[in-house]
Amino acid sequence: MEYLGIALALAGAALAVGLSGAGSSIGVANAGKAAAGVTAEDPDKFMKCLILQLLPATQGIYGFIVGFLSLIKLDMFSGSLTAISTAGGMGIFFACLPIAIGGLMSAIHQGKVAVSAIGLVAKRPEESTKGMLMTAMVETYALLAFLISFLAVFIPQWA
Amino acid sequence: MSIVKMRKMSLVAHNSERNKLLRIFIKNGCIEFVQSKDADTQDVREYADRIAKLESKQYKVAFALSFLKETVKSINLKEPDKKKHLSVNLKKENRLVGYEEYVEASKEEMELLARIADMEQINTRLTDIKSEISRIKGTISQLTVYKDIAIPFGMIKDTEKTFSLLGTIPAERVEELKSKMPEAAEGEFALTDKTAAVLIIAHKDHKEEIMTQLAICEFVRANLDFECSASEEIGRLEQKIHMLEEEQHKRLESVKGYLSYVETLKITYDFYSLEIEKVHAQELCLKTKKAIVMEGWVPVDKEKKLRSEIEKHCSRVEVEFRDPTEDEVPPTQTRNNKVVSAFDGITDMFGAPNYREKDPKLFVAFYYFLIFGFMLGDAGYGLLMALACFIFTAIKKPVKNSGQMIVMFGFCGVSTVLWGALFGGWFGATPAFMDKFNLYWFKPLEQPLIMFALALGVGLLQIGNGFALHGIATIKQGGIKNILLGVLKDFGWVVMIIGLFLFSPSLLSFLGIIKGELSAGVNLCVSIGTYVALVGAGMMLVSGVIGKKNPVKAVGGVFGNAYGAVNVVSDVLSYSRLFGLGLTSGVIGYVVNMLAYDVIVVMFCGGQWFGWIIAVPVLVIGHVFNLAINLLGAYVHDSRLQYIEFFGRFYEGSGHAFKPLGSGVKYTYIDN
Known part of the structure; x- marks a missing residue:
């Protein structure tokens, strides 16, 4: 049971990267389907659609950062395994949850808004920035989740 | 930084001067027409006809442009190995076009329309050829199954005693059919993947029996109308395709000759746009048989020049200018110096300020600049951005306002360099000599709380500024109530925020930036700050009473204001995104470096030189990706902070932007 702490912390990192990445891939995939349709009609709208498609991608990155910081906290990159307490591992596990859950849900829903915004680009390409802004609104909550996860993983001296 | 004062021009002219006047207006590009009072609609039909005529010509030009673009695309597709691809640029021409040039281009109208008719013909023929080729290809694919049957099809005929049949059956039925054929029948089978061609010649006595067997085997009779054999026919058709393809x-080659017309087409297209605009302008005018009345808004600084030009060229005109009255709403034109107007796009996207509102562009420019760098926070990226944008502008020299956005990103790059230097971030790392001499303020990854506090500090600053602007606008409206509201409510917030800022020394020492014991000065700051903030909060709360006589409602107002504070707090917290995005770019940069150096070079390649062969592409791709994704994030989130957190305090953006006659051009920049 010496390494239970590490295992728990790794589970947290796995959830942070995995769930937020899953959310982002769902969001980006949905937006991508719509983008491909619009681009088929008018290839000149490709760039605008691509930008919108990319917006739900950030959650995956936030999750990745939190996961990565957890690994740094666990001193994984030194090559040796330093055990931390079960409570400490639990702490990192819970600290990872906000971006795991928030990232998953917000990316899926941001993807839906991105799909609508791509529809907006199809009809009125000159208004694409407004679509971008609407899509970015959803991201606020992913950012908030990321902040809490980041601070909670990074600031305390987990041991 | 200001909204340009507008003057209303009213003008009465003899009808003969009309066209001359419109030309002067377009050349000067400084008047937006408004509907004259009582402008009747008697001539609606005439105007509609003229517009329809112009639009149909414009439509033809648009066809020619899109035809050329599409055709060039298919030419390029046909010659993929050619190095230099042809291209048709449908973007705006990057030069100023004088009004005379439009008129000059329109003189060649007949010639151009004839060329367009040629293009239409070519287009029709090309479409025909395309459908003909695909039709023939369809026939060929139907015939392929028969190509191993060598008998010319003209010879397949019934005789006195025999009958013959040609057709297809599914390939898997061939054996079945063969076994069931009566001996007196001759069958020839030719197989392809899925279907088999069948030729049967038999005595008429067996006809019924054979027909039944064939029906069981899903026989489909061929319906062919040529005499030669299938392979000959296929050869003939392929020859035809070849000829069509040659044509x-x-x-397509002949279309290349038309490519030189692209620029003329663009100019002519815009000539029609201008003409259509002119007709629309005349619709707004009041007319009699002999005279016409024109009215419109002119920026005050253009008035003199416009008046002198009108007087110089037209004799039978009476023109006068006056200030707008209280109930008129003139269009808005803002004028700022070059640095501030680079950020125009941000405000314009939200909406132009009302004519009587304050122009927020100076503030937007300042905060956009400040926040962008914070969000990207890496001096290396900033340097790349600034260099790329400024070099591009210097080489391309975009005319009019077309390069504004790029210049804006250039400035944002500068801001990023400044913040990045403070954070010690150069492509995700801090150079060793900077570490040695402490050439940075703090590293966000080491002291994230300072960065968090800083982000909220920027938020407080901008929101306080928003309150101050709103307060000034309210006070300017006059009246005791407004003045009280402005002073107590808005400036109450300003005072409160100033009080909070006085806490910053103690906060900094708490976060460990100022080392050692709290000095007396810091403590003094805190106590002064407390009182100032309390006074501000008091002012803000008391303002809820203003204008309410009923004491219950007054208390309600106080509570309402207290509740409103929640919004302000949540808006300030919204600035934590600065912190989040700033960290994101820093951490990803760090990860990329670590992946390239620690993992690839040291771990996998043992620090040997060849490790760099893999590491360098990883570094380049990683940093480009990081820059791209964070650039997008910074652009969008920075805009959001301006629109929601900042504009929400004071700005409506309910005006409509000044659109002078001659601004509706699509492919060119008119010189005016």
Whole structure:
């Protein structure tokens, strides 16, 4: 049971990267389907659609950062395994949850808004920035989740 | 930084001067027409006809442009190995076009329309050829199944005693059919993947029996109308396709000759746009048989020049200018110096300020600049951005306002360099000599709380500024109530925020930036700050009473204001995104470096030189990706902070932007 702490912390990192990445891939995939349709009609709208498609991608990155910081906290990159307490591992596990859950849900829903915004680009390409802004609104909550996860993983001296 | 004062021009002219006047207006590009009072609609039909005529010509030009673009695309597709691809640029021409040039281009109208008719013809022929080729290809694919049957089809005929049949059956039925054929029948089978061609010649006595067997085997009779054998026919058709393709190639080549017309087409297209605008302008005018009344808004600084030009060129005109009255709403034109107007796009996207509102562009420019760098926070990226944008502008020299956005990103790059230097971030790392001499303020990854506090500090600053602007606008409206509201409510917030800022020394020492014991000065700051903030909060709360006589409602107002504070707090917290995005770019940069150096070079390649062969592409791709994704994030989130957190305090953006006659051009920049 010496390494239970590490295992728990790794589970947290796995959830942070995995769930937020899953959310982002769902969001980006949905937006991508719509983008491909619009681009088929008018290839000149490709760039605008691509930008919108990319917006739900950030959650995956936030999750990745939190996961990565957890690994740094666990001193994984030194090559040796330093055990931390079960409570400490639990702490990192819970600290990872906000971006795991928030990232998953917000990316899926941001993807839906991105799909609508791509529809907006199809009809009125000159208004694409407004679509971008609407899509970015959803991201606020992913950012908030990321902040809490980041601070909670990074600031305390987990041991 | 200001909204340009507008003057209303009213003008009465003899009808003969009309066209001359419109030309002067377009050349000067400084008047937006408004509907004259009582402008009747008697001539609606005439105007509609003229517009329809112009639009149909414009439509033809648009066809020619899109035809050329599409055709060039298919030419390029046909010659993929050619190095230099042809291209048709449908973007705006990057030069100023004088009004005379439009008129000059329109003189060649007949010639141009004839060329367009040629293009239409080529287009029709090309479409025909395309459908003909695909039709023939369809026939060929139907015939392929028969190509191993060598008998000319003209010879397959019934005789006195025999009958013959040609057709297809599914390939898997061949054996079945063969076994069931009566001996007196001759069958020839030719197999392809899925279907088999069947030729049967038999005595008429067996006809019924054979027909039944064939029906069981899903026989489909061929319906062919040529005499030669299938392979000959296929050869003939392929020859035809070849000829068609040759013609297609020739036609496509001939299109290349029209590419020199692209610029003329663009100018002519915009000539029609201008003409249509002119007709629309006349619709707004009041007319009699002999005279016409025109009215419109002119920026005050253009008035003199416009008046002198009108007087110079037209004799039978009476023109006068006056200030707008209280109930008129003139269009808005803002004028700022070059640095501030680079950020125009941000405000314009939200909406132009009302004519009587304050122009927020100076503030937007300042905060956009400040926040962008914070969000990207890496001096290396900033340097790349600034260099790329400024070099591009210097080489391309975009005319009019077309390069504004790029210049804006250039400035944002500068801001990023400044913040990045403070954070010690150069492509995700801090150079060793900077570490040695402490050439940075703090590293966000080491002291994230300072960065968090800083982000909220920027938020407080901008929101306080928003309150101050709103307060000034309210006070300017006059009246005791407004003045009280402005002073107590808005400036109450300003005072409160100033009080909070006085806490910053103690906060900094708490976060460990100022080392050692709290000095007396810091403590003094805190106590002064407390009182100032309390006074501000008091002012803000008391303002809820203003204008309410009923004491219950007054208390309600106080509570309402207290509740409103929640919004302000949540808006300030919204600035934590600065912190989040700033960290994101820093951490990803760090990860990329670590992946390239620690993992690839040291771990996998043992620090040998060849490790760098893999590491360098990883570094380049990683940093480009990081820059791209964070650039997008910074652009969008920075805009959001301006629109929601900042504009929400004071700005409506309910005006409509000044659109002078001659601004509706699509492919060119008119010189005015």
